[in-house]
Amino acid sequence: MTTETSMLDKFEEKIRKEIKIEPRDWMPEKYRKTLVRQISQHAHSEIVGMLPEGNWITRAPSMRRKVALLAKVQDEAGHGLYLYSAAETLGTTRKEMTDDLHTGKAKYSSIFNYPSLTWADIGAIGWLVDGAAIMNQVMLCRTSYGPYARAMVRICKEESFHQRQGYEIMLTLARGSEEQKAMAQDALNRWWWPSLMMFGPPDHESKHTAQSMAWKIKRKTNDELRQQFVDATVPQAKLIGLKIPDSDLKWNEEKGSYDFGEIDWDEFWNVVKGNGPCNKERLNARVKASEKGQWVREAAAAFAEKQNQRKAKKEQVA
Amino acid sequence: MQSYTKYSPELEYVLRIADNSLIMGHRVSEWCGHGPVLEQDIALTNIALDLLGQSRMYLQYAAELMGGEETEDSLAFLRDAMQFRNCLLVERPNGDFAHTMVRSFLFDSFHYFFTKELLNSSDKRLKDIAEKSLKEITYHRKFSAEWTIRLGDGTEESHNRMQNAVDELWPYKGELTHPDSLDKKMAKKGVGVDLKKIEPMVGEFVGQIMDRAGLKTPQDVYMHRGGKEGTHSEHLGFILAEMQFMQRAYPGQKW
Ligand SMILES: [Fe+2]
Numbered sequence: 381m382t383t384e385t386s387m388l389d390k391f392e393e394k395i396r397k398e399i400k401i402e403p404r405d406w407m408p409e410k411y412r413k414t415l416v417r418q419i420s421q422h423a424h425s426e427i428v429g430m431l432p433e434g435n436w437i438t439r440a441p442s443m444r445r446k447v448a449l450l451a452k453v454q455d456e457a458g459h460g461l462y463l464y465s466a467a468e469t470l471g472t473t474r475k476e477m478t479d480d481l482h483t484g485k486a487k488y489s490s491i492f493n494y495p496s497l498t499w500a501d502i503g504a505i506g507w508l509v510d511g512a513a514i515m516n517q518v519m520l521c522r523t524s525y526g527p528y529a530r531a532m533v534r535i536c537k538e539e540s541f542h543q544r545q546g547y548e549i550m551l552t553l554a555r556g557s558e559e560q561k562a563m564a565q566d567a568l569n570r571w572w573w574p575s576l577m578m579f580g581p582p583d584h585e586s587k588h589t590a591q592s593m594a595w596k597i598k599r600k601t602n603d604e605l606r607q608q609f610v611d612a613t614v615p616q617a618k619l620i621g622l623k624i625p626d627s628d629l630k631w632n633e634e635k636g637s638y639d640f641g642e643i644d645w646d647e648f649w650n651v652v653k654g655n656g657p658c659n660k661e662r663l664n665a666r667v668k669a670s671e672k673g674q675w676v677r678e679a680a681a682a683f684a685e686k687q688n689q690r691k692a693k694k695e696q697v698a
Numbered sequence: 699m700q701s702y703t704k705y706s707p708e709l710e711y712v713l714r715i716a717d718n719s720l721i722m723g724h725r726v727s728e729w730c731g732h733g734p735v736l737e738q739d740i741a742l743t744n745i746a747l748d749l750l751g752q753s754r755m756y757l758q759y760a761a762e763l764m765g766g767e768e769t770e771d772s773l774a775f776l777r778d779a780m781q782f783r784n785c786l787l788v789e790r791p792n793g794d795f796a797h798t799m800v801r802s803f804l805f806d807s808f809h810y811f812f813t814k815e816l817l818n819s820s821d822k823r824l825k826d827i828a829e830k831s832l833k834e835i836t837y838h839r840k841f842s843a844e845w846t847i848r849l850g851d852g853t854e855e856s857h858n859r860m861q862n863a864v865d866e867l868w869p870y871k872g873e874l875t876h877p878d879s880l881d882k883k884m885a886k887k888g889v890g891v892d893l894k895k896i897e898p899m900v901g902e903f904v905g906q907i908m909d910r911a912g913l914k915t916p917q918d919v920y921m922h923r924g925g926k927e928g929t930h931s932e933h934l935g936f937i938l939a940e941m942q943f944m945q946r947a948y949p950g951q952k953w
């Protein structure tokens with residue numbers, strides 16, 4: 381009997397047995413919706429994330445750095461593409477998703493609403509922002525939805541390369557002149573707290589966490605991932621002689637991990653609501669790219685249509 | 699930094715090639731994150747990466763020819779406008795996607811035949827770099843030619859935008875294949891490309907694509923020149939102000 385309940389049983393059994401859910405499998409509507417929201421939000425983050433770093437391509441300080449940065453930003457575009465494709469397997473088109481981004485209905489990671497002010501920000505973004513993203517994405521390689529998990533495996537390899545590249549920029553600055561050191565420290569000061577916010581609200585306030593954990597979309601809570609990131613990153617900062625801007629940061633022997641200061645959640649919610657330093661610029665840049673590309677997309681479609689007609693005519697004659 | 703008022707002919711020639719790829723790569727890289735379609739954003743970034751990669755090989759060679767402390771970075775970031783040797787076409791602003799595509803189409807058409815001829819150079823290093831980059835340039839030419847056809851033969855709007863871009867950029871086409879005394883000298887030596895030889899090949903290819911795109915070839919156009927000799931348009935100064943900002947603001951540091 382293929383009633384809703386028996387399908388649900390089958391679905392839940394798969395989740396229990398760690399069998400991936402595939403596009404043609406039956407799934408609860410809420411599971412589908414949660415995934416579309418999460419994957420498209422992730423895709424938008426990759427695309428909007430191109431902007432703060434893209435800012436520095438034309439100003440990179442050496443040819444080697446310029447080419448590496450350009451390749452990195454291009455990787456992010458590629459991630460966006462895989463993720464849109466993964467979300468499309470759930471029955472939503474890329475156009476629907478990007479329309480939601482442009483109208484402000486869909487969100488993207490708030491971290492990209494902060495400005496990249498100096499070259500050191502390129503180092504800090506790679507080290508911290510890609511670093512935080514990896515914590516999340518390594519977990520998502522085991523997410524229950526097959527296409528999402530597989531996209532993540534590809535993406536994670538590149539993200540860890542980005543993280544090392546960013547850290548290496550910071551290392552070079554930290555070992556450089558006084559000016560360069562100050563630039564690196566300033567970037568760390570500005571990016572540290574927003575990076576911690578990337579993991580989302582604390583567990584007791586996170587409205588999606590419990591259900592997502594039950595469906596094995598998520599495997600770790602926001603707070604667990606945040607702790608993991610702090611523990612991995614603090615020693616890296618020490619190693620290059622930079623100071624984490626948190627006076628409450630302390631090793632906790634008992635826990636075997638770091639205690640850290642209170643996150644300013646007012647700032648977090650403010651940026652989410654659109655009041656970050658660059659929310660308007662970022663969204664405008666995407667809307668503008670889309671509007672300016674409208675005639676190009678129309679022309680490409682019109683040309684493809686003409687080609688089809690020409691082909692059909694030829695076949696008729698033949 | 700040494701003065702660049704005089705280059706040896708060999709060096710001057712290498713810089714011409716290097717600067718074409720560098721400035722063109724810079725312009726194309728300005729699209730990154732702002733392309734009309736995600737796939738095209740990625741493709742343009744790919745092309746920018748290729749061009750910048752080529753410019754690095756040529757600049758490294760130029761730095762070796764100069765000796766001393768010169769590096770690809772001192773050449774890219776510490777020369778002033780009159781010391782650059784790129785053609786005027788590549789410094790033209792991106793404009794809309796039509797302008798970018800027409801600029802690429804004109805440049806790539808030239809760049810392809812130029813690089814193919816450079817395979818015969820008696821200068822081993824130039825020959826090697828040409829060999830390494832020809833495959834990329836072949837792809838660039840295919841990409842920009844296809845878009846020229848697609849947009850020229852797309853909608854009325856795209857056609858008009860393309861024709862407009864062709865009309866605006868055509869006056870910068872001549873310099874690409876017009877040989878000056880250095881071009882002639884280097885061709886005669888067997889080091890450089892005989893521009894007179896490739897001019898009809900470039901012309902034929904451009905003409906074919908323009909026909910298929912339904913675009914009209916501008917007639918009796920005055921051709922601007924000067925970039926190759928170091929007399930540039932106002933645009934180059936702004937490109938350099940942006941590109942060289944870090945090295946100018948923080949001289950002598952490692953990044
Ligand atoms: Fe990414």
Ligand SMILES: [Fe+2]
Nearest residue numbers: 426459513517
């Ligand atoms: Fe990501």
Ligand SMILES: [Fe+2]
Nearest residue numbers: 456510539542
């Ligand atoms: Fe990344």
